[in-house]
Amino acid sequence: NAGVTQTPKFRILKIGQSMTLQCTQDMNHNYMYWYRQDPGMGLKLIYYSVGAGITDKGEVPNGYNVSRSTTEDFPLRLELAAPSQTSVYFCASSYSGSREKLFFGSGTQLSVL
Amino acid sequence: AQKVTQAQTEISVVEKEDVTLDCVYETRDTTYYLFWYKQPPSGELVFLIRRNSFDEQNEISGRYSWNFQKSTSSFNFTITASQVVDSAVYFCALSAYISNFGNEKLTFGTGTRLTIIP
Numbered sequence: 001n002a003g004v005t006q007t008p009k010f011r012i013l014k015i016g017q018s019m020t021l022q023c024t025q026d027m028n029h030n031y032m033y034w035y036r037q038d039p040g041m042g043l044k045l046i047y048y049s050v051g052a053g054i055t056d057k058g059e060v061p062n063g064y065n066v067s068r069s070t071t072e073d074f075p076l077r078l079e080l081a082a083p084s085q086t087s088v089y090f091c092a093s094s095y096s097g098s099r100e101k102l103f104f105g106s107g108t109q110l111s112v113l
Numbered sequence: 114a115q116k117v118t119q120a121q122t123e124i125s126v127v128e129k130e131d132v133t134l135d136c137v138y139e140t141r142d143t144t145y146y147l148f149w150y151k152q153p154p155s156g157e158l159v160f161l162i163r164r165n166s167f168d169e170q171n172e173i174s175g176r177y178s179w180n181f182q183k184s185t186s187s188f189n190f191t192i193t194a195s196q197v198v199d200s201a202v203y204f205c206a207l208s209a210y211i212s213n214f215g216n217e218k219l220t221f222g223t224g225t226r227l228t229i230i231p
Contacts, residue, residue: 040122042204042221043158090158098208098219099146101160 002026006091006105013081013112021076021108023091031094032074033102034058034066036087043090049074050097081112115140117207119222126195127230134190134225136205142166145209147181147188152202152224161203164188192227200229 004025013019025032030051035043045058049068063085065077074093078085088109092102116139126132138147149161162172164181172179176193192199205222 040223042117042223044221045219088156092158098217101148101163102150102158102219103160104150104158106155106157 004091004093004103004105006089006108008108009106010109011111013078013110015081015083015112017081018077018079019081019110021078021089021091021110023074023076023105024072025074025091025093025103026072027093027095027103028071029093029095029103030071031097032068033092033094033098034064034074034076035090035092036060037090037107038087046076046089078110083112086110086112115142115207115209115218115220117205117220117222119203119205119225121225122223123226123228125228125230128197129194131191131193132195132227134192134203134205134227136188136190136222138186138188138205138207140207140209142209145207148206148208148219149179149188149190150204150206152204154201158204161190195229197229197231200227202226 007022033048034046037043044060046064047066049055052068052071055066055068068074088107090107091105094100094102118137145166147164150158152158169181178191180189202224204224208219
């Protein structure tokens, strides 16, 4: 059972470039999340989805976009990358929301130079 | 406001010592859930425990125990007889309804980096 799979694990971008972080879960979870983790700052919610076709903003959505065309996939798009987006990104999923435990992917370390 | 405070940024103890990680939370909701997650050096966050606001019973799981006290808004985590494999960053988190968020919101503390010295 793969759980939550994120790709890539590492990426270096130049300022102004764009990229998509992929996230797939095979647990048939309704809820999916994208977090960023900055040193000493805990995890901040970027976007979340309560089901296919439904997405909403979290605490720090600026500079990002998401889509949820299937239950399994929840890609995160970075447009016009900026140094402030240098961070570790985690995708997570749960069956019925944040009152349930979250299952996390292994993370993507992104550097924007 | 919803907030989780982990005042201990870093802790180092010698193997086999007991260690307690503190977590203090703030919420206006009467129904909420508290969590602890472990982030080992590999990076992936792993769920450890969930408690709801109506259940103040302490919990023990092997060398791990959790003390939930609503009177002090604390949910502390103790590792007994620590081992090197316990070295990780530990996050406390709170899930409660936020009206201007329109949904349940999970708020993480800033984490405590625990180092077990062999």
